[in-house]
Amino acid sequence: MSLDPVSNPAAIPEEVLARAEARGINRRDFIRFCTMTTAALALPVTMVGRVAAAVADTRVPVIWVEYQSCSGDSEALLRANQPTAGEIILDLISLEYSEVVMAAAGHQAEEAKRQAAEKYRGKYLLVVEGSVPTGADGAYCTIGGHSAVEDCRKLVNGAFATICVGSCSSFGGIPAAAPNPTGAISVMEAVPGAPIVNLPGCPVNAENLTATIVHVLTFGKLPATDSLGRPKFAYGKRIHDNCERRGHFDAGQYAQTFGDVGHRQGHCLYQLGCKGPETFHNCPTIRYNEGASWPVMAGHGCIGCSEPGFWDTMSPFYRRLPKVPGFGIEDTADKIGIGLAAATAMAFGLHGVASCFRKGDAMEEDKVVREE
Numbered sequence: 001m002s003l004d005p006v007s008n009p010a011a012i013p014e015e016v017l018a019r020a021e022a023r024g025i026n027r028r029d030f031i032r033f034c035t036m037t038t039a040a041l042a043l044p045v046t047m048v049g050r051v052a053a054a055v056a057d058t059r060v061p062v063i064w065v066e067y068q069s070c071s072g073d074s075e076a077l078l079r080a081n082q083p084t085a086g087e088i089i090l091d092l093i094s095l096e097y098s099e100v101v102m103a104a105a106g107h108q109a110e111e112a113k114r115q116a117a118e119k120y121r122g123k124y125l126l127v128v129e130g131s132v133p134t135g136a137d138g139a140y141c142t143i144g145g146h147s148a149v150e151d152c153r154k155l156v157n158g159a160f161a162t163i164c165v166g167s168c169s170s171f172g173g174i175p176a177a178a179p180n181p182t183g184a185i186s187v188m189e190a191v192p193g194a195p196i197v198n199l200p201g202c203p204v205n206a207e208n209l210t211a212t213i214v215h216v217l218t219f220g221k222l223p224a225t226d227s228l229g230r231p232k233f234a235y236g237k238r239i240h241d242n243c244e245r246r247g248h249f250d251a252g253q254y255a256q257t258f259g260d261v262g263h264r265q266g267h268c269l270y271q272l273g274c275k276g277p278e279t280f281h282n283c284p285t286i287r288y289n290e291g292a293s294w295p296v297m298a299g300h301g302c303i304g305c306s307e308p309g310f311w312d313t314m315s316p317f318y319r320r321l322p323k324v325p326g327f328g329i330e331d332t333a334d335k336i337g338i339g340l341a342a343a344t345a346m347a348f349g350l351h352g353v354a355s356c357f358r359k360g361d362a363m364e365e366d367k368v369v370r371e372e
C-alpha cells in the first residue's frame with residue numbers, strides 16, 4: 001500500500017471522503033491530514049481509514065483554559081499549518097471556550113465556560129495551559145472570582161480527559177522554578193488520579209496536540225504514555241537519537257563556540273550545552289514552522305524544555321552535560337565521541353591490514369600456479 005496520501009486515496013473509503021467534503025473540507029487536504037496524523041501517532045498505514053472516519057464524523061467539544069502562562073501554547077496553535085488553527089477549530093473540534101480566540105469577555109465568557117462544562121459533562125476535552133499556583137490560597141491567579149486551583153479541579157473532574165499543553169501545565173514549568181514564590185504546581189499534582197496526558201515543551205508542538213485529539217476521537221481514550229504522562233508516540237525517544245547532528249557526535253566533532261567553523265558546518269552542539277542526550281521529544285522529526293526547522297537545526301542547542309523542572313535541572317543552558325546516559329556510567333560524551341572515532345579508524349586500519357594479507361596470499365598462490 002502506497003504511503004502517498006494523494007496517489008492512494010483508496011486507503012480512505014469514498015463515503016468517508018464524501019462526509020468530509022459535505023462539511024466543507026478539501027478532499028486532498030483531508031487525505032493528507034489523516035495520513036500524516038496516522039504516521040505521527042506511529043500507527044500502521046492500515047489505520048488511515050479508521051482515523052479518517054473518526055475525524056469526518058466527530059467534532060469533540062473542547063474547553064481551553066489558561067492559568068500561569070505566557071499564552072505561548074495558544075500562539076503555537078494559532079500558527080499551526082498542518083492543519084491550520086482555523087481548520088482545527090472549525091473542522092476537528094468544537095471550541096467552547098478559549099480566552100485567546102473567543103469574542104466574549106468577562107462574565108459572558110465565564111458563563112459560556114460554565115454552560116459548556118455542564119452541557120458536555122463527561123464528554124468534553126479540557127486543554128490546560130499554564131501552571132496552577134497554590135500560594136496565598138490561590139490568590140496569585142483568579143478567573144472570574146475563582147482561584148485557578150478551584151477552577152482547574154472542577155473542570156478536570158468534569159472532563160472526559162485533560163490534555164496539558166506546554167511545560168507549565170505538565171510539570172510546573174518556569175513559574176515553578178526555584179524559589180517558586182507562587183507555589184506553582186502541575187495539573188497532575190493539583191488533581192491526582194484524573195485522566196491526564198502531558199504534552200510538555202516550550203511551547204507545545206501543535207502537531208502533537210492535534211495527533212492526541214485525533215487519537216481520542218479514533219480510539220475513545222488517551223494514547224499510551226510514559227511514567228511522566230507523556231504520549232509515547234511523541235516522547236518515546238530522546239532528541240539525541242534522531243538528531244541530524246548525531247553523526248558528528250559519534251565522530252567526536254563538536255562546535256566549540258557559536259559561529260566557529262564546526263558550528264557553521266553543523267557539528268554537534270554538546271560542548272555548547274545541548275541537552276538533547278537527556279531530553280525526550282520528537283522535535284527532530286516533527287520540527288516547527290511547517291516542519292521547516294527546530295532549534296538544533298537552526299544552530300542552538302536543546303535546553304530540555306520537555307523535561308520536568310528543566311529550568312532548574314538543565315541550567316546553565318550553555319554548560320555541557322557532565323555525562324551522557326546510555327553508554328555506561330563512566331563514559332562522558334567526549335570519551336564516547338573520541339572512542340567511536342578511534343574505533344572507526346582502527347576498523348579501517350584492520351581492514352587495510354587484512355586486505356594486505358589477503359592480497360599477499362593471493363600473490364603467493366598465483367606464483368605457485370605459474371611455477372607448476
